[in-house]
Amino acid sequence: MKRIAVIGSSGGNLYNLGGKDPDKLIGEIAAQCHGAGIEIGAVQFIAASESMDTAKETTAAVLYAWHPDENRLIKQAEGSLKEVNEAAFGMDGEMAGLVGSGKIDGLIVMSADPEGANGRTIQAAAAQAIPVVGTGGTSMALIASKGANVIATSGTTGTTNRTRAVSFMTSLCKHWGIKFVPVLGSPGGSKLPSGKPWRRINLKGIMQSSLPGFIAMAIVLALSQIPALKGLSTVFDIMLKALPVVLAVIAAKQIADLDEVSIVAGVIAGTLSMNGGIIGGILGGIGAGLLVQFLFVKCVQWRFPMTTVNIVAGGFAGLISGLIMYYLVAPFALQAGEWIKHLINLAISFNPIVAGVIGGLLIWPAILGGVYHAAILPIVLLEMEKTGNSFLGAIDMVGLVMVSAGITLANLIAPRDKGEAAVAAPGFLINMGFGTFVEAAYPFMFSNKWVFGGAIAAAGVGGGLVGVFQVRGTAYVPSFMGPLLSNNVIGFTISMAAALLLALIITLVANKASRSRKTSDRNLSAQQSA
Structure with a gap:
């Protein structure tokens, strides 16, 4: 059985795309590893309470390690970011020892510090020529410069915990010649969502995740300029109307985190929020996500059958949020977007x-x-x-x-x-x-x-x-x-x-x-x- 190690931090951009929830982020990797028959041998993960783009030495942080018997993260150290980095530096030596002794076959890196808290591990990985995969533009460029065997790298814009984990495992398994089928569904099975849902509202994350939809629309627009493909202009108009739905689904999924239930609620809310443009879609999706969370928990507490729970949480949440958007908020949301675009056009037209x-x-x-x-x-x-x-x-x-x-x-x-x-x-x-x-x-x-x-x-x-x-x-x-x-x-x-x-x-x-x-x-x- 191959053994991998996971190193890194909650990162800057990664923080908004799953990094602020280490259990879920590493849990998805663990699920994909289990599906591939690969073992997690060690984890060294620094989780800050805010994005590393704005974090200071005094920012609260936690250093996580891996419990091999229970297959879960455990807290190794807790305190300020400075204190946690010092603890991580010590842990880096242990991790480097595992890699250097041949007990680790591959390395997954996410927003690591190859010249600080992860330096010795990276050096050992380079010396052993084990495959390295990861995200984080700056860190991965530095890791490659140190001679590490980087077989796959990318930024984080537009990724999710699942897509990253599947990508990591696909690259490693291909390198090792291991057959791999991605594991879908909730890692560890269904469970009630934890935390306060409004704390998971993140406009930046919603926008970034929706980027593929906008690129697809741009491609259709370009193709419609070809005389033989003029008919695609109708497709462009349809896609333009669909963008609020895309954003609503992403917003609902991000907040409620209940997989298909959240998606259904987002689709319904987004469809009724079309007249509000992309701002309307975001607001409709946020409302649907908050209601999904509330209704789901309430229905479970009331001991409704799970089918009914899904219908109420997904259907009613999307409908209520969508109707509020359709009758009350959509015109104002559309106007807000038009004002922003008008200011940009005004600056461009001026000079x-x-x-x-x-x-x-x-x-x-x-x-x-x-x-x-x-x-x-x-x-x-x-x-x-x-x-x-x-x-x-x-x-x-x-x-x-x-x-x-x-x-x-x-x-x-x-x-x-x-x-x-x-x-x-x-x-x-x-x-x-x-x-x-x-x-x-x-x-x-x-x-x-x-x-x-x-x-x-x-x-x-x-x-x-x-x-x-x-x-x-x-x-x-x-x-x-x-x-x-x-x-x-x-x-x-x-x-x-x-x-x-x-x-x-x-x-x-x-x-x-x-x-x-x-x-x-x-x-x-x-x-x-x-």
């Missing part, structure tokens, strides 16, 4: 070039500061609701994805050190092939201030060109598809190419200067020694 430059210059600080997923992505989706593409979405593709691609390409062509080319290659391919994983540029940006400044400058220039051509587009799609999904194919292509080439040139110059400095230092040292 699109200035708007593009400002957007480009701020896009990297926004993602590095943890603001992107909280503020920019929701605005992108609000824009896409109306037109199928977005001004800020175009800046995302140009200022983040293409700039990251340019930086990683430069480190493929002429890296500062030979080992950096291997780190840059996956990042470049993912950026170009999937329109995401901009975090691949972080190691190069953080280690060279000229590359960092060049990234911001290239994003500013690219954003300015987006303004010049008044492009509306989207990221999260293959780079060659980006222009095809925009309102200006040539303008978007020029903007993307300019940002990539500028980032490429600046990084090449910075790398050459760095290599020259190192050569001079070595020569000077040799002369002094002589």
